[in-house]
Amino acid sequence: MSEHTHTDAAGVEHVESADAAAAVQEEHAGAIVARDEHGEIETHYANPGLAPHIYRRSDIDKTAAQRREREVATLFGLSTIGTLIFLVSYFVFKPADKQGNSNQLLSTVHYSTLGLGLGMGLALFCIGAGAIHWAKTLMPDDEIVQERHPMHSSAEERAGAVEALKEGAAGAGLGRRKLIRNSLLGAMAPLGLLALVPLRDLGPLPGASLAYTAWRKGVRLVSDPSRNPIKAEEVPIGGVVHVMPEGIDKMPNPLDEEAKAAAIVIRLAPDELHERPDRRGWDYNGIVCYSKICTHVGCPVGLYEQQTHHLLCPCHQSTFDVTHNCEVVFGPAGRPLPQLKISVDSEGYLVADQDFQEPVGPSYWFRGEN
Amino acid sequence: MRRLTVPWTGLTRRRRHRFAPLVVLAAALGVTGGLYTALAPSPHAEAASGVSTASIDQGRGLFLRNCSSCHGLNAEGSSDGPTLIGVGAAAVDFQVGTGRMPAANVGPQIVKKRPSFDAQQTAALAAYVASLAPGPAIPDKSQLDYTNSDIAKGGEIYRTNCAMCHNFAGSGGALTLGKFAPALRGTSPRHMYEAMITGPQSMPVFSDSTMPAKDKREIIAFLRNSAKEPGPGGLSLGKIGPVSEGGVGWLFGLGALIACAVWLGAKAR
Known part of the structure; x- marks a missing residue:
């Protein structure tokens, strides 16, 4: 059907060829049948056939076809240029010198990434774009009807297959050779263990470790990350110090311990503090200390607004009111931040009086059982 | 050059030694320095003491004209502005030097803008506020x-x-x-x-x-x-992390993919 597409632009020929196409479609014309609920034929519709074929400019116009050809070639040419850009950037921009030292060459990393990415992107994209442009504008685009047939095999073939399986089973003698059957079952059944036993590596369960932190009575609060002890009188009103327990770096798993013990020290004017009656004396002259681990999903809560006394979590904007025992005033957190009871030692440095009295951080199974 | 003097003028002629003014000056400086060392809370507060009275007077003038409507005639604060007694020269240098003060309008936050005072005026204001009470000094x-x-x-x-x-x-x-x-x-x-x-x-x-x-x-x-x-990945997009990077990814990356899909599905003419 596509022979006539290469004729010169002559409208009449096209109308004729379109008619020819319609004639071919009518030969295939069947009928679409609708049935009612009893399966009786209800109405007959004539098959409308395919819509008339629309010819592309490149089908009609030789110069247009040549133009398309050049466009496709240009796209493929751009792809070659892209490959060259990639190769040149690879050899010109070295992200590291011969010793593998990349510190002073950070700016060339920029050009290296840019060159490699642009080059590779251009090379791959233009091959694809060229191929599609080629297929869409120059390759044949006649509508074709493909008939579909039922997928299942004939009844004889199916019966034959069942017969063959039965013969095979009889030949293997599974019913007779009990030893083979049982040993095979014995080999298959434990296979599940291969998948199940390694799940043990998900454990052991954390036990009570989530409920306790490195804070103990008399442990000094040291600034994070400089690890300087903090004199109570040197904390100004409105001042904030991010703290860790002294000596945490020498503990067996310091990072695990830091993740639980991180805390923030804030000094408020004493009249701004509204302490819970059961926590009277947990502060020291308006200096309070709260866990920095958000009770929502455990991000470090560190944004302290000095004027509103709000403590914000940067992840989901949970907001805690420092003047009211760090109760939640906004956001998804479910519980107030745990408070650390503090006082000073004989030299005037801030020390913890006890561990947190509840598990820090987000909820977990068994929370509250230890 | 002879100064007008106190009632005991008759005596001063003989008592005033050539070096007397120097001695007095040294003593005065010593007392001021000593008192300052004793009273100043911060070891870095010397900058304030080196400021002349003229500068403090100029600062007071500037303060009365530009700041006192909110901070009070004696910097004691009002319902519109906090007290500045004890905030120190550093606070003034920061707030005035970055143009935050005097504030243009009241909002959630007072923002940085072009400073209203030059360096010398800012220093005078800082000297005046620092003279009210000790506070953090401008770092040297x-x-x-x-x-x-x-x-x-x-x-x-x-x-x-x-x-x-x-x-x-x-x-x-x-x-x-x-x-x-x-x-x-x-x-x-x-x-x-x-x-x-x-x-x-x-x-x-x-x-x-x-x-x-x-x-x-x-x-x-x-x-x-x-x-x-430099941004090793090309555009740094304000270095504000996943928000701007994700925005560009969704808008331009996904936009380009959708454009490709539309082009793929469109019939050639």
């Missing part, structure tokens, strides 16, 4: 010299103490109800230092006693170095 050059500071250590301190508000690269970030932590790129080391010791607006105070001056210099060194760092 040696306190701000971060050339030999440990940048990596500064980054560590910055990430623990500052990054949650000011962003990992100093690009700033949002707080509650329209307030925000400003970007730190382009802020001078002096203003950064002053902000840390005075805690302007929402920012808490990081005094030299809880965060030593050395740590502050390391933070400043880290921020200055970070501002110079």
Whole structure:
């Protein structure tokens, strides 16, 4: 059907060829049948056939076809240029010198990434774009009807297959050779263990470790990350110090311990503090200390607004009111931040009086059982 | 050159030795210095004592004309502005030097703008406020010299103490109800230092006693170095992290993919 597409632009020929196409479609014309609920034929519709074929400019116009050809070639040419850009950037921009030292060459990393990415992107994209442009504008685009047939095999073939399986089973003698059957079952059944036993590596369960932190009575609060002890009188009103327990770096798993013990020290004017009656004396002259681990999903809560006394979590904007025992005033957190009871030692440095009295951080199974 | 003198003029001729004025001056300086050392809370407060009375008078004049409507005639504060007694020269130098004060309008946050006063006027205002009561002084050059500071250590301190508000690269970030932590790129080391010791607006105070001056210099060194760092991936997109990067990815990346899909599905003409 596509022979006539290469004729010169002559409208009449096209109308004729379109008619020819319609004639071919009518030969295939069947009928679409609708049935009612009893399966009786209800109405007959004539098959409308395919819509008339629309010819592309490149089908009609030789110069247009040549133009398309050049466009496709240009796209493929751009792809070659892209490959060259990639190769040149690879050899010109070295992200590291011969010793593998990349510190002073950070700016060339920029050009290296840019060159490699642009080059590779251009090379791959233009091959694809060229191929599609080629297929869409120059390759044949006649509508074709493909008939579909039922997928299942004939009844004889199916019966034959069942017969063959039965013969095979009889030949293997599974019913007779009990030893083979049982040993095979014995080999298959434990296979599940291969998948199940390694799940043990998900454990052991954390036990009570989530409920306790490195804070103990008399442990000094040291600034994070400089690890300087903090004199109570040197904390100004409105001042904030991010703290860790002294000596945490020498503990067996310091990072695990830091993740639980991180805390923030804030000094408020004493009249701004509204302490819970059961926590009277947990502060020291308006200096309070709260866990920095958000009770929502455990991000470090560190944004302290000095004027509103709000403590914000940067992840989901949970907001805690420092003047009211760090109760939640906004956001998804479910519980107030745990408070650390503090006082000073004989030299005037801030020390913890006890561990947190509840598990820090987000909820977990068994929370509250230890 | 002879001065008009007190009633005991007759005696002064013989009593006034050639070196008498020098001795008096030395004694006065000694007493002032001694008293200052005894009373000043911070070892870095000397800058304030070196300021002349003329400067304090000029500062007082500027204060009365420009600041007293909110902060009170004696800087005691009012319902419109806090007291400035004891805030120190550093707070004035920061607030006036960055153009935050005098405030243009009342909003969730008073923002940085072109300063209304030149350096000399700012210094006079700072001298006046510092003369009211001791407070944090303007850091001197040696306190701000971060050339030999440990940048990596500064980054560590910055990430623990500052990054949650000011962003990992100093690009700033949002707080509650329209307030925000400003970007730190382009802020001078002096203003950064002053902000840390005075805690302007929402920012808490990081005094030299809880965060030593050395740590502050390391933070400043880290921020200055970070501002110079090129974006290894090309456009840095404001260095505000996944929000701008994701936005570009969704808008341009996904947009380009959709455009390709539309082109693939369109019939050629």
